[in-house]
Amino acid sequence: MTVKPDKREEIISAALELFAEQGFHGAPMALIAERAGVGAGTIYRYFENRDVLIRELYQELEETITPFILEGYSEAAPFRARFLHLGTRLLRFFIEYPLRFRYLEQFHNSPYGIAHRRDKMLGDEGRCNVFRELFDQGAAQQVLKDLPLAILFNLAFGPLVAVARDHVLNFITLDEPMIVKTIEACWDAVKR
């Protein structure tokens, strides 16, 4: 017998592909099952229902981001350098894992994402503590513009996500220098 073909993993991965490529609409459970090489009923042994599958997939993806962007990160580096590091890493993550990026996008622009966002806001401490910490510190040191945190976030991440989307959809092609220049431009937007 070959290595156990972990069914849960197969399902997650099939769901990621299909949701990312076709949207939530274009990915009925039967198709996910087929792509995962699994009976339709089997999915329900691992996920209570469709919604749970969608949300658990989101959780798993979100958790892969932080370790990725933190690679090579130094708390000791100057503020600007840290900003640029996290920004470029994040953009590279999106580009390197286009399916995950597309999925995260789908999720965020859906009732799931909005509910999720609202919950996160209420539980005052947002996730992505890395960014949160960085921005808090930047505000304290007055290296960032005097704007609400939420707006600073959007100034930094809005373009980043937009650019990643255009790249992933093949509307533009980002190379390494362009990534850096883009993040530097984001820095110009937030720096005082």
Add this chain to the structure above:
Amino acid sequence: MTVKPDKREEIISAALELFAEQGFHGAPMALIAERAGVGAGTIYRYFENRDVLIRELYQELEETITPFILEGYSEAAPFRARFLHLGTRLLRFFIEYPLRFRYLEQFHNSPYGIAHRRDKMLGDEGRCNVFRELFDQGAAQQVLKDLPLAILFNLAFGPLVAVARDHVLNFITLDEPMIVKTIEACWDAVKR
């Protein structure tokens, strides 16, 4: 007899509300009909099918934007002033017409929007000629960073849309000075 209650208009407006508030998912034709005060079959006298309704609604909304942001616009003003004018007007449009904004968002983040975008790209001249012209000119005069047009667009509009979304979803509250500061920050991102 009261004024004729133009059915097409009723349908368009009910569809806008429902799609904006509930997403494409949460707005079955029967509900749109009910909200419009119209029989289910009547919708099909005005729109060939659901897809056509969704696309025609988009067209109508898109066409209301340009006149709005052009109000008070002077071709003669300095470049930076023109950028700030268009940016703040656009952000104000989103805030003033939250349903339209939500709908446009839904549309863009759906297969409709992506197809639409691709078409626009192929027909090389993008819409929003106002912005296109401005940015072309800015690139020529070297007041903008040396980056592809598409990236400059995203640097300017990415945060704008993100901030509008957060406002419309009540995650933040934008007042007039904050709008201006936000657009000025976008300017810092694109200016050379």
Add this chain to the structure above:
DNA sequence: AGTAAAAGAATGAACGTTCATTCCGTTTGA
């Protein structure tokens, strides 16, 4: 003007399809 006929608009019940979920017979592994 008044009325009958024709045209056009509107309706909503019914249809066919799609899809998430369930159910039950079969397989697998201990």
Add this chain to the structure above:
DNA sequence: TCAAACGGAATGAACGTTCATTCTTTTACT
């Protein structure tokens, strides 16, 4: 041999669309 895991047909709910029928407006005729 038994229980857990699995598969996929069956089920029922939801939905877009159709169409026979009803209601409203316009036209034609005396």
